[in-house]
Amino acid sequence: MSEDYRGMWKDLGLDLDGHDALLNVLGGAYQDIYLAQKNRPAGMGYFDFVMSEVHGLRIRELLDEKKAGRKIVGSYCVFVPEEIALAANATLVGLCSGADFAMSEVEKLLPRNTCALIKSSFGFKLGKVCPYLESADMIVGENTCDGKKKAYESLGHLVKNLYVMDLPQVKSEQGRALLKSEYQRFRMAVETLTGVAITAESLKQAIQTVNAKRAAIHRMSSLRKADPAPISGLDALLANQVFFYDNPARFTASVNKICDELEKRIAEKKGVFPEKTPRILISGCPQAVPNWKLPFIIETSGAVIVGEESCVGERGTRNLTDASGKTVEEMMEAIVDRYYQVDCAIFTPNPQRLEHIQEMAAAYKADGVIHYGLQFCQPYLMESIPVEKALEEKNIPTLRIETDYSMEDVGQLKTRIEAFVEQLR
């Protein structure tokens, strides 16, 4: 960190010793996993800076926004519409997860066989090490999987400002109606929080801002179709992860700048790995910062990741929201339409996800698919078996991985992934 933020962290109520320990681990991992990569695009320097300041400068910015009268809304899920928050003068940020922290405290509140993502979000709260959570004026929980929806009942006792959004589980008329009424309720809750009523103008502006962010990611994804791949999967994942934290306009500009560079690389046939490196599509559970375990193993085992079928990835950014509506109501409909298409595994049945995996495997010329399932994540683990079967019927080699945030299975995973890459050559 370029500045001393200890006063700021202390004021937020962070546990400074625990937080130092976390930042040390994070910095070390970033060095070993990210900075050790070869042939990185120069534009990734921006993300290196963002990561070095992820608990520093970005938090200061959020606190400055708060001083200027904006509110901060924290979220754990891509179903929480950023457009609505932005239009009502609030900033939406993703909340911390992705690493084991304070596990012995967590297991006093959650069963041991809870997925790592849920446990981690509790760990960051109980360990008092997530400045985003502590800066948030409103924390949005959402009824996705059983684990999350029951965990929010307990989280409600740990934070004062939890707001729970219900979500449909079936794509039906009633399901869409539920999503619509929940987005209306969310809109009112954010308006009450900020004291700012959403107008057609502010909503249009917000939709355009978020669309621009998604379009920049789409542009980057599209460039990953090239062989040799112009950017590593690790770096592309990082862009997808920072999507949830950064100032939207600055993020968009930075990703587009990287894309300009990637276009030049493609024209010069330059890549991060040699041409014909086996290409992998990752599909499944989200990978939040600093959960880089699987992509790191894959990209140090002779393969390159060319796409993420994930909430932190294409499932989260796939569709733009139609900004052509003239009234708030029309644009709210467009927002519902856009999010209703998200093919999360909490839906039953969920055939669109399999279609998307196949489309992505073809579009990014993937040689194989690695299905990433977090241990105890029932929805994705359940889907992984039919997904594997369907892909193998189409002669797309598939490897199912079930893991968590710990490092104890790294040796096993490395052998399995190396063997899978050998299979693709």
Add this chain to the structure above:
Amino acid sequence: MRKRFAGIDIGSRTIELVVVDDSGKIVISLQTDTGFDPMAAAKNLIHSVEYDRIMATGYGRNLFEISFDTLTVTEIKAHAIGARAFFPDVQAVLDIGGQDSKAISLFESGKVKKFEMNDRCAAGTGKFLEIMAKTLGFDIETFGREALLAENGLAISSMCTVFAESEVTSLIAKGKSRREIARGLHTSVIQRAAGMINRVSSVGDIVFTGGVAKNPCMRRFLAETLGRNVLVPEDPQLVGALGAALLAREIP
């Protein structure tokens, strides 16, 4: 002199070294215990033979790669290649080693089609059998034969080494026959292994490799449970090292 190619399989319990000539024939095969310093043990082995190129496999392959600047291949592919050298048409391989087990299915061409591995824990591997044999006071070399001498097997419900050990201890305390307990343990390991093979391959002969394939009870129960032919190479522990040596030979 004819060219020679070596393969070294650095496992959790033993290290095997195989040297083949340019026709792929085994000219030397050696084995040693992994012990506490696998790299020193590996170094001793490779210094005792001459070769033009070497390839490493097994869980110690990456450490070996760094220490000796050499090529590596995973145990999966090495076992697939090695098994094919003994049985050219086979399309399924089961390897049960010291602390991991894997089931591999192959295309007709010999390429790996699909595989499964046990994750994290050593349940149902050589280490499990070794600890159970010790608990029952049997020698690991004769454990399988003793199990086959029992008419019936006692059901063992636990696959976790720690839980199974206490289950076995309580059966001993109840005065149950050691052989019947042994037979039950073999059955439970085979049920797990059979499930793994069935998930990757449903028909045809199976090559059984790794140290556990030396156990006659395991071989017989595997064939009976699956209703398929089980083929075991003369020295099933050499298969991984042989596969690595043959791959070293293929490199232009």
